Every structure is written in structure tokens, then in C-alpha cells.
Amino acid sequence: MEEPKLRKDAARNRERLLVAGRELFAQHGLEVSLNDVAHHAGVGVGTAYRRFSNKDELIDAIHVRQAEELEAILNDALAEPDPWDGVVSYLERSLAIQARDRGMAQILSGRHTQPQRYDWSRDRLAPLVNRVADRAREAGLLREDVVGTDLIFLQVALTGLAATFQDRSVDGRDDIAELYRRCLWVALDGLRPHRADTSALPIPPLTTEQAHSLLGSEPGDAPE
Structure with a gap:
């Protein structure tokens, strides 16, 4: 490359x-x-x-840089003294990039027309993701039945949520684009092998009215 x-x-x-x-x-x-x-x-x-x-050549070149960014995030996660902090750091930082970069999210979730073009990056990144999960699981900090692919699919789900609400708004809230982070922290507690304590969620929940307004709106709609 x-x-x-x-x-x-x-x-x-x-x-x-x-x-x-x-x-x-x-x-x-x-x-x-x-x-x-x-x-x-x-x-x-x-x-x-x-x-x-053609455009695919440009996408390929951009993806090389995206893969390098994710590789750096994974290496930082593996350098965390606490393996659980490594899991959290990896998910938070990689999701933050994908939430603001629709193109990257499309590529990583396989929604590009030729996802096989990116096998090289998956082969490069997957072993690092597995090590992040293995390290936390072996330390007793991650559920025994959770593996690296679970972390990948969690990201696919949450980037879909982030993309859905990226350009939407509801009255009284300026943090709609951050909703995926609330769901991430709910999921993180589910990844723990025991849940005597729960994490403080990063943003407050929507009211029922706000949720209805958000789900019924189109991207770019002004709040009612």
C-alpha cells in the first residue's frame, strides 16, 4: 500500500x-x-x-490512513496498564472517529460496494482487537464469552445509531449526536464479568416526548 x-x-x-x-x-x-x-x-x-x-482509488488511499489511525488507537489500548481501561479506551476513541466520519463507518461495517477490498486492513487490525479482548478476559475483567468480534459488532451497531441521529435535533437538547455514547456505557456494563456496580452514563436520557420527536424527524429538521 x-x-x-x-x-x-x-x-x-x-x-x-x-x-x-x-x-x-x-x-x-x-x-x-x-x-x-x-x-x-x-x-x-x-x-x-x-x-x-476513479473514486475507489481515492477511497482506498483514505482508508489506508484510517487504518493507521485505528492501529494507533489499538496499540494505545494495549499499552494501558489496566486491561479494562484498554477496552474502554479502544471503544470510545474508535467510535468517536466513526461517529463523525460516515465514510469510515461505511467501510468498517462492510457497507461499501466491495468490502473485500479492505480485507488487508481487517487482517491487520483484527489481531489487535482480539488482543485487547483477550487481555481483559484473561485478567478477569471481561466476560468469559466475549471475544474481539463482539467488540467489532458493538461498534457496527453504535455507529449505525450515531449515523441515524447525526443531523437531527429535538427541543431542549444539544447532545443528540452523543446518544451513541450513552448506549456504549450501558453496553460496557454488560461486558463486565460481574455487575455489582454500574457506570455513570455520560449524557441524560431523552424524555418520551423527545424520543418520539427525534424518531419521527428527518435529518436537518428544526426542533419543534
Whole structure:
């Protein structure tokens, strides 16, 4: 996955396209076109197609960087002295990125049209996720029946929740985009081998009226 060496102006344009692509994919998902990315980057469409022959090539290049970010998060989690803190750190930090980056969430959940293109990153990251889970389980801090794939699917579920409510609002609340964090902390208590104590949830619950308003609204709707 090494990037070819380019002359300075070509490398600069390539970087602008990578930054612009990630910004647009994060906001709108992978449906954004390469033309849209070129305009957002402030470069000509022809320049965009010289650097990336199609949108999938751009997505691949962005995903390389995303995988590097997740790998760094996992290594930090494995460096935590307390294995349970490693689990929490990994889930919180990786979910925070995916919650604000729709493109990354689509790729990691397999919702891209060719998920097999990203087998290399799964092969690279999965052993680290397994080690995070194994380490906590072997220390008696994680349920004996929970494995690394459970942590992955928990993220898939919560990023779906985050995406659903990303652009929505309800009257009296400014933390709707953080609802996934409340559900994460409920799930974290469920991952414990014993639950004598429960975690303080990071944001308050919605009222019934707020929940009805949120579930009945469309993205971008103003609160009633």
C-alpha cells in the first residue's frame, strides 16, 4: 500500500484531494463523486483523475490512513496498564472517529460496494482487537464469552445509531449526536464479568416526548 513518489505540485494536489475526500465522505458518506471532491479541494477535475483514476482509488488511499489511525488507537489500548481501561479506551476513541466520519463507518461495517477490498486492513487490525479482548478476559475483567468480534459488532451497531441521529435535533437538547455514547456505557456494563456496580452514563436520557420527536424527524429538521 505504499504511495508512489510524486513531484511537489502533484504530491500537494494529491494531499488536497485526500483531505477534501475525507471531509466530504465524513459528512455525506461514500456516495460523493470524485468531481465533488475535486471542487471541494479547489483543483480541476482533470487533476483529480490524474491523481486517482476513479473514486475507489481515492477511497482506498483514505482508508489506508484510517487504518493507521485505528492501529494507533489499538496499540494505545494495549499499552494501558489496566486491561479494562484498554477496552474502554479502544471503544470510545474508535467510535468517536466513526461517529463523525460516515465514510469510515461505511467501510468498517462492510457497507461499501466491495468490502473485500479492505480485507488487508481487517487482517491487520483484527489481531489487535482480539488482543485487547483477550487481555481483559484473561485478567478477569471481561466476560468469559466475549471475544474481539463482539467488540467489532458493538461498534457496527453504535455507529449505525450515531449515523441515524447525526443531523437531527429535538427541543431542549444539544447532545443528540452523543446518544451513541450513552448506549456504549450501558453496553460496557454488560461486558463486565460481574455487575455489582454500574457506570455513570455520560449524557441524560431523552424524555418520551423527545424520543418520539427525534424518531419521527428527518435529518436537518428544526426542533419543534
